[in-house]
Structures are given as structure tokens and as C-alpha cells.
Amino acid sequence: MSGGVDSSVAAALLKERGYSLVGLMLRLWSEPGREDENQCCTPDAVMQARRVAARLGFPFYVIDSREYFYKTIVQSFIEGYESGMTPNPCMSCNEKVRWGFLLEQARGLGAEFLATGHYARLQRDDSGRFSLLQAKDVLKDQSYVLSRLNQQQLEHSLFPLGDYLKTEVRAIAQKYNLETAQRKESQDLCFLGHKDYREFLTRNSPKIMANGKIVNRKGEILGEHRGLASYTIGQRKGLGIAVDTPLFVIEKDQKNNRLVVGYENELSFTELIATDANWIAGTAPASDFKAEVKIRYKAKLSPATITIIDEKNFQVSFDEPLRDITPGQYAVIYDGDVVLGSGVIRKTHFEGNVI
Amino acid sequence: MDIEHKIYLDYAASTPLDERVLEVMLPYFNEIFGNPSSIHSYGQRAEAAVEGARETVASIFNVAPEEVIFTSCGTESDNLAIRGAAFSKREATGANRILISPVEHHAVLETAHQLSKHFGFILEFLSVDEFGRIDPEEVKASIKKDTAIVSVIHANNEIGTINPIGDIATVCRERGVLFHTDAVQAAAHLAINLEVTPVDLLAIGAHKFYGPKGVGCLVVRKGTRLLPVITGGSHEYALRAGTPNVPYIVGLAEALKLTTQNLDTRSNSLRALRDQLIDGVLASVPRCRFTGHPRERLPNHASFVFEGVDANLLLVMLDMAGFACSSGSACKVGAPKPSEVLIAIGLSKSWAMGSLRVTIGKDTTKEMIDRFLSVLPRLVEQVRKNKL
Numbered sequence: 065m066s067g068g069v070d071s072s073v074a075a076a077l078l079k080e081r082g083y084s085l086v087g088l089m090l091r092l093w094s095e096p097g098r099e100d101e102n103q104c105c106t107p108d109a110v111m112q113a114r115r116v117a118a119r120l121g122f123p124f125y126v127i128d129s130r131e132y133f134y135k136t137i138v139q140s141f142i143e144g145y146e147s148g149m150t151p152n153p154c155m156s157c158n159e160k161v162r163w164g165f166l167l168e169q170a171r172g173l174g175a176e177f178l179a180t181g182h183y184a185r186l187q188r189d190d191s192g193r194f195s196l197l198q199a200k201d202v203l204k205d206q207s208y209v210l211s212r213l214n215q216q217q218l219e220h221s222l223f224p225l226g227d228y229l230k231t232e233v234r235a236i237a238q239k240y241n242l243e244t245a246q247r248k249e250s251q252d253l254c255f256l257g258h259k260d261y262r263e264f265l266t267r268n269s270p271k272i273m274a275n276g277k278i279v280n281r282k283g284e285i286l287g288e289h290r291g292l293a294s295y296t297i298g299q300r301k302g303l304g305i306a307v308d309t310p311l312f313v314i315e316k317d318q319k320n321n322r323l324v325v326g327y328e329n330e331l332s333f334t335e336l337i338a339t340d341a342n343w344i345a346g347t348a349p350a351s352d353f354k355a356e357v358k359i360r361y362k363a364k365l366s367p368a369t370i371t372i373i374d375e376k377n378f379q380v381s382f383d384e385p386l387r388d389i390t391p392g393q394y395a396v397i398y399d400g401d402v403v404l405g406s407g408v409i410r411k412t413h414f415e416g417n418v419i
Numbered sequence: 420m421d422i423e424h425k426i427y428l429d430y431a432a433s434t435p436l437d438e439r440v441l442e443v444m445l446p447y448f449n450e451i452f453g454n455p456s457s458i459h460s461y462g463q464r465a466e467a468a469v470e471g472a473r474e475t476v477a478s479i480f481n482v483a484p485e486e487v488i489f490t491s492c493g494t495e496s497d498n499l500a501i502r503g504a505a506f507s508k509r510e511a512t513g514a515n516r517i518l519i520s521p522v523e524h525h526a527v528l529e530t531a532h533q534l535s536k537h538f539g540f541i542l543e544f545l546s547v548d549e550f551g552r553i554d555p556e557e558v559k560a561s562i563k564k565d566t567a568i569v570s571v572i573h574a575n576n577e578i579g580t581i582n583p584i585g586d587i588a589t590v591c592r593e594r595g596v597l598f599h600t601d602a603v604q605a606a607a608h609l610a611i612n613l614e615v616t617p618v619d620l621l622a623i624g625a626h627k628f629y630g631p632k633g634v635g636c637l638v639v640r641k642g643t644r645l646l647p648v649i650t651g652g653s654h655e656y657a658l659r660a661g662t663p664n665v666p667y668i669v670g671l672a673e674a675l676k677l678t679t680q681n682l683d684t685r686s687n688s689l690r691a692l693r694d695q696l697i698d699g700v701l702a703s704v705p706r707c708r709f710t711g712h713p714r715e716r717l718p719n720h721a722s723f724v725f726e727g728v729d730a731n732l733l734l735v736m737l738d739m740a741g742f743a744c745s746s747g748s749a750c751k752v753g754a755p756k757p758s759e760v761l762i763a764i765g766l767s768k769s770w771a772m773g774s775l776r777v778t779i780g781k782d783t784t785k786e787m788i789d790r791f792l793s794v795l796p797r798l799v800e801q802v803r804k805n806k807l
Contacts, residue, residue, distance in 0.1 A: 086739065091753030099754075110752045125735040126753030169732070172805045173739050 065089050065124070066104055067112030069244040070181030070225060073233045076240045077224040078179055079120050086173060087117040087124035090166055092157075093134040094255055095264070101257025116242055129165050136160045138255060142269045145293040148318030149392025152361075153253055159212035167220060177222045182206045185226035186218060194218040196344050198401040201229045208361050211396045211406035212342050265293050276321035278305065281314070281330065289323040292316045298331055298388035332385035338395045338407025339377050348372050349404060356398045357382070359389050359409065365398055378407055425741045426787045430627075430719055430780035431576055431604060432745055436670075437629035443673045444631065447666035455663050456654065465665045472672035479679050480621070480638055481614035488637045488655045489668045493603035493624025495648075496637035497526035499659065500599040500620040503645030504568045505534055508597060511644065514567035516541045518558075520582075521763035522551045522575050524601050526622075528759070531570070545571070550712035551578050551764045555586035559594065568597040573605035573621075577747040577760045577776060578711030579720030581605065585616045592617040597643060603627055603635075606675070608689075608717050610682055619643045623675075625667070629781070630674030634667035685781070686718040692779055692788055697721045699792040700777075704799050708770065710761065721777045724766060728773030728802050731755045736798045742791055747774045 065071040065087045078085055089110060094102040110126055117124035137153050137160070144151030167178045183199035184207040194215055199205040213221070225233060237244060256264050266273045273291035280286060287305045289295065299313040303325060312331050315324035336359070341348070351372045356365040357380050367383040380395055389412040396406040447468060453461030455469050470484070477484040490496045501517070508514045517531050521544050535542035545553050545561060553571050562569065569591050574581045584600050591598035599620035602611060607628040613621065620643060624635035639645060639658065651660030701707060706726040725733070730746035731753065737744050747758030757771035777791070 089753065105753070107752050114751075123738065125738075126731075126751065127735070128729060128731055128753045128755055130754070168805055172801055173736060 065113040065116065066181070067109040067116065067244060068181070069233060069237050069242070070183075072113070072116040072181070072242045072244045073228075073236045073240075074179055074181040074222075074224040075116065075120055075122070076236060076242065078222065079122070083177075083179075085120070085122040086170075086175060087113060087122055088166065088170060089113050089124070089126045090133075090161065091126050091128045091130055092161075092254055093130040093138055094257075095267075098257060101259070102254055104254040112244060116244065119242065120240070127166065127169055129161060132165050133157070133161055133255075141253075142265065142272075144392050145265055146269060146272050146318075148292060148316040150296055150390045151392045152394055155209055155212055155394055158209055163213055163217040163221070167217065171220065177220050179222035179224060181225055182210060182223050183225050183230075184210050184223045186221060186223055193345060196403040197226070198398075198403070199223075199226045204230050207398075207403045208358055208394070208396050211344070211394065211403050213344065214342065215344070215346055218344070262291075262294050265291075269293075274321060276323065278303065278323045278325055279317075280311075281324060281326055286311070286325065292318060292321065292323060295323055297390040331387045333389050333412040334382050334385045336380045336389050336395060336412050337373075337377065337410050338380065339410045341376050341378055341405060341407040343405035344403055345405075348378070349399070355404060356400075358396045358398065359386065360393050370397060377410075425738075425743060426790065427743045428777045428779060428783070428787075428791065429743045429745050430607075430783075431579075431717075431776065431778035433626050433632065434607075434629045434780055435782075436626075436631055437674060437677060439677060440630055440670050440674045444666040444670040447669055451665070455665060456652065465663075468665055468669050469663050472668045475672040475676055476636060479611075479675055481612050482638055483641065485656060486638055486640055488639055488658050489663060489671070490635045490637055490659055491633055491664070492635040493524075493601070493622050493627070494526035494635075496622030496624070496635045497524065497599075497601050498530050499637050499645060499648050500622055500639075501527055501530045501568065501570060502534065502648050503658070504597050504599065504620065504643070505540055506538075506646040507644040508567035509540075510646070512565075512567075514565045515539070516543055516563055516566040517568055517570070518543045518545065518561055518566050518596075519570045520545045520547060520553050520572060522547055522578075522580075522760045523570060523572050524576055524603065527570050527572070527599075527601055540567070547763050549764055550715070551575055551580040551710075551760065552712060552715065553582050553587060555583055555590045558587050559590045562591070562594045562596050566594075566596050568599060570599040570601070573600045573602040573611075574609065574717050574720075575711065575760065576604050577758060577774070578722045578764070579604075579716040579778075580712040581609070581715045581717065584618065588616050588618045591619075604717060604720075607678060608682070608686055608719060610679065613638065613640075625671035625674050628674050628678040631667050631670045634664055634671045636671065689779060689783075690718040692783060692785060693719055693721050695785065696777060696779070696788050696791070699788070700795060703792060703796045707799075710764065710766075710774065717778075719779045721779075723775045723777075724761065724770045725773040725775065725799050725803075726770050727806065728799060729755070729806060730773050730775060732805070733773070733775060733798060733802045736802060737795075740794050740798060742794070745776050747776065 091105050114124050137157050141151050141153045170178045183204040185197040187195045198207045272293045276289050277285050278287040278289050295313045300310055311325040314326040314330050353370055355370050357368045369381045371379045391409050393409050394406045395409050397404040451464045453465040455466035473484045473487045476487045517540050519531050531542050534540040571582055571587050573584050588598050597619045600618050601622050603624045606623040619640045621638040626632040647658050649660050654660055708724050710722045757768050761771035
């Protein structure tokens with residue numbers, strides 16, 4: 065529970081269906097001295113969730129996972145940037161903290177299921193196999209961030225909001241008189257507060273914020289950058305280069321601490337290699353298949369052909385070139401509204417000219 | 420699990436109101452509702468109740484009625500004692516030092532911290548032995564000529580250790596320094612006779628001995644000057660302004676009276692149950708240590724530390740299994756830290772983070788202890804295993 069409307073309504077719906085509930089909140093890591101800026105587990109949020117649990121009539125506890133969260137999520141967030149990636153810590157948090165640490169604790173408390181306020185659906189077929197599907201509310205769909213889960217985790221999961229629209233969820237909150245935290249929905253990372261991630265990196269890994277050269281693909285020096293971690297693939301503004309035709313960040317050359325820029329057409333790729341593959345069914349559906357792919361949480365589904373390289377790696381070949389494919393983000397594979405699996409984007413292929 | 424089937428083992432946190440106490444309180448909510456300060460007969464009846472309660476408390480502690488000041492809780496009593504004495508003493512003599520033990524309740528500790536951080540007092544700490552006890556000789560040696568007040572907890576809330584309050588009070592009296600003791604836990608179990616124990620200030624709160632929450636008192640020895648913390652009318656001998664909480668004050672006196680009846684008999688039966696609990700835990704849980712003094716401790720109090728255990732999680736597990744306990748390091752917002760008390764008695768963090776306090780009371784039975792002992796070892800093991 066977060067104290068927000070989604071997890072509160074998820075609890076109310078389960079209560080309605082007769083489940084016996086225990087409310088849990090994760091106390092995640094905050095930078096020392098900045099605990100009140102955290103996006104998810106401030107004392108205010110704890111009190112809010114506690115009030116919801118009291119209103120609905122079930123016990124509520126906060127589980128301390130600060131140390132584990134720091135070791136598994138924050139450190140790899142910093143390391144990700146150090147290796148030139150743009151990491152997605154929320155995905156690994158779901159995989160390792162929520163459906164790892166928290167599920168373990170919940171099972172330890174005797175719970176059969178871990179229910180959350182995520183917008184996604186689960187289906188169980190006759191053989192007992194679980195499928196993860198997009199939510200009824202396509203605008204709120206969060207199946208992307210759940211694509212790291214496996215059968216063992218899904219077997220003990222419940223997503224009560226999957227069949228509801230956000231507007232319906234708000235109405236249910238009103239019906240139950242759930243006064244929930246009125247925090248604005250944020251894409252920020254919980255441990256960054258409302259602050260920019262660059263400030264965080266500057267404090268926690270000064271070396272990755274070292275200045276360097278901005279170059280084009282031919283290696284010509286065009287300017288000076290403020291640390292590779294400050295830039296994202298596809299970025300146009302804030303490069304500090306005066307040119308007639310707009311330039312975009314197309315690559316981060318971590319080895320030489322160089323930021324590679326190019327014209328808009330150089331941003332588009334037709335291929336990517338993904339690693340650390342997770343197939344929800346346990347294995348890939350075929351060694352070679354047609355599917356649709358999302359390259360980030362809010363990206364559109366793009367038709368592509370998936371080719372399995374080995375157990376951990378696969379290649380995605382898009383039907384049409386795609387902009388802003390960013391190493392460190394996840395490629396999530398869909399068959400219609402079913403999530404087949406996902407992998408971490410490792411590298412992109414420049415059209416016709418392999419990097 | 421229904422709350423009716425749960426087992427309450429946290430009497431040091433709070434106790435249920437005694438039915439007999441409730442009975443004597445009830446008329447003072449709506450029948451005898453006058454303001455004790457009023458001149459009319461409504462006021463006089465309420466005043467009579469407050470003064471009757473004052474006499475009851477005074478006779479139990481062997482002090483004069485005018486030495487009993489009613490407050491809203493134990494914490495307020497500690498605040499009035501420390502803050503009131505520190506300011507008053509400094510004004511009178513220039514004394515600027517506050518000397519306290521490292522195992523004080525936060526009501527004393529945080530008040531002293533504020534006086535040092537914002538009001539220019541010098542805060543000094545005594546040391547404790549491995550059981551959390553203060554040595555009167557060290558108190559004697561630590562008092563300086565500009566020490567304004569000394570405060571040592573009577574019986575510690577976390578580890579149950581009872582301090583030699585009589586000897587410490589005597590030392591302070593000899594050196595002419597004010598001595599305060601927080602007796603919030605002690606008052607529920609120990610006979611306190613201030614005719615023989617020369618403390619100047621003593622704080623209690625009613626809900627620790629089957630009285631209501633929201634009322635406490637501070638014994639202030641004649642001649643002890645305090646600057647009031649709450650200012651206003653001249654209630655409570657001008658030491659604590661505010662309309663007296665008549666029903667609660669009546670409740671405090673009744674609860675204290677009932678508590679001091681058959682104190683020895685009740686303590687003996689609590690002690691027997693408590694020892695069964697302690698022996699059972701030590702015999703069945705590996706990597707477990709007992710905290711606090713083995714003999715000089717509250718008769719209802721058992722406390723332990725388990726190595727490599729997240730106490731927060733253990734409390735959650737225990738609650739789910741139907742047992743209500745507490746821990747010095749636990750925190751409701753999930754950010755536990757080792758308690759100052761456990762660090763002061765020399766425990767390392769890996770032990771201090773795994774503390775458990777089990778305190779029994781009038782409704783605790785042998786069967787409850789047996790049931791507790793039948794689940795605790797398994798839960799400790801599970802918490803250790805689930806640690807990632």
C-alpha cells in the first residue's frame with residue numbers, strides 16, 4: 065500500500081470479495097537527510113495508508129527494506145549510469161524488491177497472495193499457467209513494468225484494478241469514503257524526491273558527471289558535455305551547440321567519455337539486442353516470431369520480428385525504423401494484449417551501419 | 420485473527436482500565452461536572468473530588484497533599500520537573516548543568532536535549548553497567564557545584580532494570596542538588612515511600628497501572644522551586660495552569676490505591692510467570708540474550724535481544740500470530756534504529772536491532788505464556804531466514 069488511491073481501492077475491492085487482508089508498505093531507501101522528499105513512503109504516506117487500513121478494518125504494517133533496496137536498486141542505478149546506460153530502477157524494484165523481498169515477507173506472514181494497485185490483468189489457463197495482460201484501462205496500463213515477473217511470482221499475485229478504468233477506481237474510492245493521499249502522479253523515481261536525477265548522481269557518483277567532448281559520428285569535436293549521465297538518447301535541447309540543422313544525442317560513448325550527436329535520421333534504428341530475457345511463460349514462444357514491442361513505459365507498440373539468440377539474449381527487428389532506443393531501458397514484447405516477456409536493451413543497430 | 424483471540428503482552432506500554440476505576444470516574448463526567456475553581460457548590464463538589472484524590476496519592480507516597488501536582492501524563496510530569504527545575508535553579512543560583520543517565524525515557528532525554536540545544540544548559544551523562552544500572556558513587560563524583568538537577572529513571576521501560584533510587588537520592592541530597600526520577604514504570608509495581616527516599620521530584624502516569632490515559636502527577640517536595648511549563652491560572656499551586664481533569668484525576672487516585680493493595684502478592688505471582696517466560700525463551704531461542712538486571716528488575720518485565728533479527732518484522736509476525744509485544748528499536752514508519760538504551764548497555768547494532776520486550780499483567784495466564792513460547796522460536800527463525 066502506498067496511501068494512494070490505487071492500492072487503497074485494490075484493498076477495498078478484495079475486502080468486498082471476502083479476502084482476509086493484511087496491509088503492507090515498504091519502507092524504501094531515501095538519501096540520508098532527505099527522507100521527507102521521498103515519493104512513496106514518507107511518514108505522511110504511512111499515516112494515510114494506516115487510515116485506509118483502519119477504515120477498511122485490517123491490520124497494517126511497514127516493512128523496512130531500506131538496506132536491501134539500496135543494495136539491489138540504488139547501487140545498480142548508479143552503476144547503470146556509470147556504464148553509459150539509462151537504467152529503469154522501477155522495473156528492477158518490481159522484480160527484486162516487490163515480487164522478491166516483499167512477496168517473501170508476505171508469504172512468511174502466511175499470505176497466499178501479494179495484491180497491488182497495478183493496472184494489469186492476470187489469466188490462468190486450464191494447465192495452470194498464468195498470462196499477464198494489459199489492463200482494461202489502456203491509458204493506465206502498467207503491464208510494461210510487470211514484465212519481469214515469472215510464473216512463481218504471478219501465481220501469488222493479484223491485480224484487482226486490471227478490470228477497472230481509473231475513473232471507476234476514483235468512484236469506488238469515493239463510495240468507500242477513502243480519503244487518500246492527493247499526491248500528483250509522478251514519473252519521478254521515489255528516492256529522488258522531486259529533484260533532478262543529475263543532482264543525485266553528482267552527489268553519489270561524482271566521476272560520472274565528468275565533462276567531456278561532444279562529437280559527431282565522424283569524430284569531429286563540436287562542443288563540451290557536462291557528464292554523460294546528464295543526457296538521454298534523442299535529446300535535442302541543452303547541447304550548447306549552435307548549428308543550422310538540429311542535432312540530437314544518438315549515443316553515449318562511455319569508454320572515451322564522449323557524447324555522440326547526429327541528425328534526426330541518425331536516431332532511428334531498425335534493430336536492437338536485448339539481454340537478461342524474461343519469458344513470462346517460462347520460455348520464448350518460438351525461436352523466431354512476429355510480435356509488438358514497447359521500448360519504454362509510455363512508448364507505442366511497434367510491430368517487429370523477434371529472433372532468439374540464446375536463453376538470455378534476443379534480437380528485435382522492427383518493421384519500421386524507431387527513434388530513441390535507449391540502452392538500459394526494457395524492450396517488452398506483446399502478442400496483442402498479452403505480455404510475452406522482456407529484456408534489457410543492450411545495444412541498437414544504426415540503419416545499414418552496425419556500430 | 421479476531422482481537423478477542425489475541426494475547427496482550429505489552430503491559431508496560433499501556434494497561435486496560437480497571438472496571439472499579441471506571442466506576443468511580445463516571446459520575447464526574449456529567450453529574451459532578453463543575454469547575455473545581457468555581458465558588459458555587461458545583462465547583463466545590465468537583466474540588467472536593469480533586470482534593471480527595473490528592474490526599475489519596477499523598478498518603479500512598481507518604482508526602483503532604485500539597486506536594487502532589489496533577490498533570491496530563493507522565494511525559495508532562497517529566498517536562499515540568501526537568502524544565503521547571505532547570506530554569507528556576509539557574510535563575511536562583513546560576514547553576515547551568517543537567518546530569519542524567521543514558522537510559523532515561525525520551526520524556527526526560529528530549530527535554531534535556533532541548534534545554535541544552537536551545538537554552539544554553541550543559542547536558543552531562545552518567546554511565547551505566549551492563550544491566551543498565553547507575554552507580555550512586557558515580558553520581559556523587561559527577562555532581563559539580565553548578566549542577567542544577569540530576570535525573571535517573573526509577574525502573575527502565577525497555578530493559579526493566581530498577582535503579583538504586585534511594586542511594587542516588589541521598590547522594591544528591593547530601594550535595595544539595597535537586598533529584599528527579601521518572602517512576603512511570605516503577606509506580607505500577609514498586610512500593611514508593613518518599614518518607615525514607617529523599618527524591619525532590621517524582622513523575623507517574625496513570626495508564627501504566629490500570630488507570631486512564633491522559634492523566635499523571637508529579638510529586639514536588641516542599642521547598643523545590645519550579646518555573647511552570649504551562650502558564651495561565653493558578654491551578655495546582657500555580658505550578659500547572661489549566662482546569663483540572665476531574666474524572667481522570669479521581670481515576671488516577673483510585674487506580675494507584677488499588678495497585679498498592681496486595682502489591683507483594685501480585686508481584687510474586689507476576690514474577691513467577693515472568694521467570695517461566697524468561698527461562699522458556701532462553702532455552703528455546705538460539706543466539707538470544709537476556710537484557711537488563713536478572714534480579715533488580717520490574718516483576719512483570721522480560722526483555723531480550725536476538726542476533727540478526729529485524730525486531731520490526733518480528734513484532735509484525737508476532738501480531739499476525741496473535742501476540743502483542745514491543746521493541747525498543749521498533750518504529751511504526753518502518754525506519755527502526757537501535758535504541759540508545761541498548762547501545763548504552765554495550766550491545767552491538769546486530770544485537771540491538773533485534774530487541775523484544777514482553778511485559779505481563781493482571782490478565783496474563785500460564786497458558787498464555789505456554790502458547791507464546793510455542794510460537795516464538797519458530798518466528799525468530801523465520802525472521803532470520805527471510806532477511807535478505
